[in-house]
Amino acid sequence: MSLLRLEPRGQASKTMVYATPLLAVALTLLSGFILFLAMGFDPLKALHAFFIAPITTQRGIGELIVKATPLVLCAVGLAIGFRANVWNIGAEGQLTMGAITGGGLALAFYGDGGWWLLPLMVIGGAIGGAAWAAVPAWLRLRFNASEILTSLMLNYVALLLLNYLVHGPFRDPDGFAFPESRLFESDAVMPILWAGTRVHLGGLFALLAVAGGWLLIARTFVGFQIKVIGLTPAAAGYAGFDQKRIVWLALLLSGALAGIAGMGEVAGPIGQITPSISPGYGYTAIIVAFLGRLHPVGILLAALLMALSFIGGEAAQIAMGLPKAITGVFQGMLLFFLLASDVLIRYRIRFGARRVVA
Amino acid sequence: MHSHAETPPLEAALPRLELRGITKRFPGCLANDHVDLVLQPGEIHALLGENGAGKSTLVKMIYGVLHPDGGTLLWQGRETVVPDPAGARRLGIGMVFQHFSLFDTLTVTENIALGLDNAGPMDALATRIRTVSERYGLALDPDRHVFHLSVGERQRVEIVRCLLQDPKLLIMDEPTSVLTPQEATKLFETLRRLAAEGCTILYISHKLEEIRALCSRATVLRAGKVVGACDPRQETARGLAEMMMGAELAMPERPPQIESGKARLTVRHLSTTSDNPFATNLKDVSFEVRAGEILGIAGVAGNGQAELMAALSGEVLVADANSVVIEGVAAGLLGPRARRALGLAFVPEERLGRGAVPELSLSENALLSGYAREPLVRGGMVHFGRARAYAETIIKGFNVVAHGHRAEARSLSGGNLQKFIIGREILQRPQLLVVGQPTWGVDAGAAAAIHKALIALARSGAAVLVISQDLDELFVLSDRISVLFHGRLSDSRPTHETTVERIGLLMGGLFSTPPDEDGEIVRAV
Structure with a gap:
């Protein structure tokens, strides 16, 4: 018998469910403080460099939005699936496929673009991401294969495909054999929304995804079906909700949104197709979705926070000479504290072994 | 925490359990208000009350699931605090809950081992389970997984789990609601034997006839308070019900059926095959339910009720579209949504x-x-x-x-x-309503209201199919009754032409035309 036991609390407090993300942030900051102190840095200065300094300039805020954009797009789609017990772990691959198909259109029509090219790329990116997500959907419904494994494995396939393309068909003919495509022409580049920054049209798509995601979850009958399937699949069967349709919907929708995110990266801040499109947005989006409590507005806030950890990590490396791992350490601490407080609002810890009668 | 030293000479004279002024408050309601209760060794004591009267709260406090806000509990004359269910079991208190606490993915033996504080080796436990279940007529295969079991079989697991602990006080919450009359009679024999051996039984049931047959004393709760005590053998069922409700009971009356209308549900030669090796496949089931009538299907849980319900609701599609016809439309291949559109409404057992x-x-x-x-x-x-x-x-x-x-x-x-x-x-x-176990675990007042509503629906021209294990209920509701046994359905009989005993025998498998089980055994060998 262990000395430490978890005992269910019965009903979890509603206030605490929403307070825990804030608690997790506070604990992360506190641990960061101690960590910096132990490493011999001035903790206040280091935390300032990490969390405050990056957003004191217009450019910094712009970068925050640029980084948050793909996170929001991916996480909103994932959250809808997670609510219906559809565990899509493949947003990274779907994002990559969206970049390939959307960006591929930019290259295909290189030189004879027009106003229509960018909308076409958006649609192409969405279809690319959705098609990539359709594979795990079909495998789950046809062979009962876990979408967690299949969608995760397809991430690596997408990355290898991207590598093949930039080394082959997509390579810039005038690029001295560098594994990069041409720079997209102006018809194929996302318009900048905020002069002086790199905030592009994708940011608007992200806001639309938040609004649309909220509408779907809270107001539509499909959203209700997702809720019932997630909570009690047997009741959904009784009510006659088509679970296969919801699996398709959740995966195609999250794939399409991730695809648009990927297309937005290559047609936005990057401006061409390169071997490294994403610093792991598709994976970070999983953290964002849960940190935001699977709620679109929560996701928006969580994405901004995670984006800050990306740019704060870079800033702290430059300003203080902190190691590169600092970004991962802070993201990891945040997720750890969130999960820990989630456990503790549902269970209480009891010390001492359970009494056993011989 | 508490001493196990007992004082044998006094024990016989002392009540097994005495509650004094037990009070329990929940946010917004006073569930138990100064409840007094005395249970003597070897008595079968009924606890009566409508849903929400506070019976469950009271027994949960005896079993240590909840803790009283006030009052004292005396176990064999000694003031005791029951810390938790494990503590209750150490004292010798066993309980069979109305809602089961079983793990679906574990076997019967594994589930029972989890509920025992000293389970011992699994194969020895399985043998003990077999012995006890045979001794008390509670057929149970220790190696089956619980998710394969019907509601009735799951309850047997709970009962056997308690009996394995040789309890001094056994609390039974609605134990017979899933048994055939014959099985219930057998269980009563068991309970009487246990009582004769000195075990006290606290018995909660909504079946008042059963209480009159079994119990020697009854305590009645209403709105958290004790409102009376009586000897149920001296009362009528109606009198007991009215004592519980504090009002007159409006018994549902079933006006004679004027004429049978057109068939709203026709099931023809319905057979099912399931991947689940423990499912009861339906074999050539045929019946129809006409407008204006209530057809009752009796049978012990696990005889194909779950499969029949799923085949009718559309949660499981059947092979031949024509084997389920709703309102003249072949519906065997339609899902639940399309069947609802045809006029089907559905009340599942769970x-x-x-x-x-x-x-x-x-x-x-x-x-x-x-x-x-x-x-x-x-x-x-x-x-x-x-x-x-x-x-x-x-x-x-x-x-x-x-x-x-x-x-x-x-x-x-x-x-x-x-x-x-x-x-x-x-x-x-709806034009057609299919109901599974409409009043299982429901108090007399609510059950009467539900029965009345079902009869009114049928008399307004809908067809109603009731699948239930409660024969009293089926005799109140149905115009015709059939019995489901081993996946086969008997021919229906008009209710007024048959008796509880005859239907009870059919539920045990004594069809007039014996099903050809032999053929299957030959094939299996």
Whole structure:
């Protein structure tokens, strides 16, 4: 018998469910403080460099939005699936496929673009991401294969495909054999929304995804079906909700949104197709979705926070000479504290072994 | 915590258990208000009361699941605090719950081992389970997984689990609701034998006839207070019911059927095959339910009821479209939504977790099946105002005791949730209603209301099919009765031409034309 036991609390407090993300942030900051102190840095200065300094300039805020954009797009789609017990772990691959198909259109029509090219790329990116997500959907419904494994494995396939393309068909003919495509022409580049920054049209798509995601979850009958399937699949069967349709919907929708995110990266801040499109947005989006409590507005806030950890990590490396791992350490601490407080609002810890009668 | 030293000379004279002024308060309600109760060794004592009267709260405190806010508990004359169920079991208190606490993915033996504090080796335990289940006539295969078991079989696991602990006090919450009359009689013999051996039995049931046959004393609770005590053998069932309700009982009357209308549900040669090796396949089941009538299907759980319900609701599609015909349309290949569109409404046996989503509010649960025939969804958007209004209509129309449409389904008592679900289905004005176990674990008042509503629905021209293990209920409701046994359905008989005994024998498998089990055995060998 262990000395430490978890005992269910019965009903979890509603206030605490929403307070825990804030608690997790506070604990992360506190641990960061101690960590910096132990490493011999001035903790206040280091935390300032990490969390405050990056957003004191217009450019910094712009970068925050640029980084948050793909996170929001991916996480909103994932959250809808997670609510219906559809565990899509493949947003990274779907994002990559969206970049390939959307960006591929930019290259295909290189030189004879027009106003229509960018909308076409958006649609192409969405279809690319959705098609990539359709594979795990079909495998789950046809062979009962876990979408967690299949969608995760397809991430690596997408990355290898991207590598093949930039080394082959997509390579810039005038690029001295560098594994990069041409720079997209102006018809194929996302318009900048905020002069002086790199905030592009994708940011608007992200806001639309938040609004649309909220509408779907809270107001539509499909959203209700997702809720019932997630909570009690047997009741959904009784009510006659088509679970296969919801699996398709959740995966195609999250794939399409991730695809648009990927297309937005290559047609936005990057401006061409390169071997490294994403610093792991598709994976970070999983953290964002849960940190935001699977709620679109929560996701928006969580994405901004995670984006800050990306740019704060870079800033702290430059300003203080902190190691590169600092970004991962802070993201990891945040997720750890969130999960820990989630456990503790549902269970209480009891010390001492359970009494056993011989 | 408490001493195990006993004082044998005094024990016989002392009550086994005495409660003095037990009080328990929940937010917004006083569940038990100064309850006194004395249980003597070797007596079978009934605890009576409607749903929500505080019976469950009281027994949960005896069993250590809840802790009283006030009052004292004396175990064999000694003031005792029951810290938790394990503590209760150490004292010698066993309990069979109305809602089962079993793990689906574990076997019967594994589940029982989890509930025992000293289970010992598994194969020895399996042998003990076999011995006890045979001795008390509770057929049980220790190696089967619980998710394969029917409700009735699951309850047997709970009963056997308690009997293995040689309890001094056995609390039974609705133990017979899933047994045939013959099986119930057998269980009563068991209980009487246990009582003769000195075990005290605290018996909770809504079946008043059963209490009159079994119990020598009864304590009646109403709204958390003890309102009376009596010897049930001296009372009528009606008198007991009225003591519980504090009002006169309106027994449902079944006006004679005027004429049988057209067939609204026709099942022809329905056979099912399942991948699940423990499922009971239906074999050539044929029957029809006509407009204006109630057909009752009796049978012990696990004889194909679950498979028949699934085949009728559309949750499982059958091979031949023509084997299930609803309102003249071959519906065997249609899903639940399309069948609802044809006029089917459906009340499943499991209320929480199938008929209702525990975590959702009543208005959302009204939408769960109400979307099919009520204007609650428009252009893909949920009309929450109308869902709320529909929930309120159900709550009012069926006297559902709940804190409004915002109450979560799981916060309702079993009887009130069932009234809500049946109300939700009936108010959709179905042409055909299929109901599984309509009043299992529901108190007399709510059961009478549900029976009345079902009869009214049938007499208004709908066809009603009731699948139940409760023969008293089927005899109150049905115009005709059939019996399901080993996946086969007997021919139906008009209710007034048959008796509980005859149907009980059919439930045990004594069909007049013996099913050709032999042929199958030959094939299996």
